[in-house]
Amino acid sequence: MKEISFLDNLVGVFGHPAADNPGVVIQEAAFNDLGIERWRFLTIDVDPDKLGDAIAGLKAMKMRGINCTLPHKLAVLEYLDEISPAAKLIGAVNMIVNTDGKLFGDNTDGKGFMESLSSAGISAEGKNIVILGAGGAGRAVAVETALAGAKHITIVNIPQDEKLAASLIELLKTKTGAAAEYIPWTDAFKVPLDCDILINATPIGLYPNVNDKPNIDYDTIRPDLFVQDVIPNPAFTPFLAEAEKRGARWNTGMGMLINQAAINIEMWTGLKPNKKVMTKAFQSVIS
16 A cells, blocks of 8 residues: 655744745745645744744644744744854844754845845945844844955944844954944934945835835935845835935845745755745735
8 A cells, every 4th residue: 555644744934923924925836846745834923922832832743844033033042952153153043944853043044135136246245235224134144245255344223222233243343354333223324435235134114014114315325336125025115216216226135035935945845946936926925
């Protein structure tokens, strides 16, 4: 008799809120294309004070892994058995692999970001980079661009999170070859004349707050500047619209999302997904 298994292989995302996270559409499109029908991606809203319970549930249900999105990328570190060198350096984890109850954490946000930047024909090497935000995405982007040879990185962050920004600056200065500085975000930020790449690594503009945009002086955006958003939904944000008005080249956060999701799938399943299939599935739900 042919051996048959109806056991579901569970992965998913822990976030709060989580209802607007499109991961399930992207991931399950990839699973179907790969022919692994019993793989399921669960979108799970986890309150910050219940993260430990959620991790225990992950183990109890023998889930293969989980993505961690806002606000869990930093807090989840204490529940992991092993962390990749990149995630340890960044100080944030966005994906977990569960192998027989042992949890391995990695950060694929930065890797996905760098692939997206490269696909736009942009290199971080020797560049002066301004990053808006010092949270999980900001840390990943800052570390990866620094390791890629960025000359100078400026972190712009709200004064309430000054310690978070200061720790990132210290990390960049001591563990990478990039010069770094922190600028408190107290009013409309003016983009420096020597800035080559401007990156929004905040959730400002993310659905459902689609009309919001970072508080910067948009008239300081120049045509020779490259502007990158990390927000995938909507893909074309008001932040990018302002950059386009001023003749700057820009790139959406969709590539970063698809790239990191593809890396995650490969780490969970051992199979390489089709990014074109994933992109088409994502575009179908945001258009």
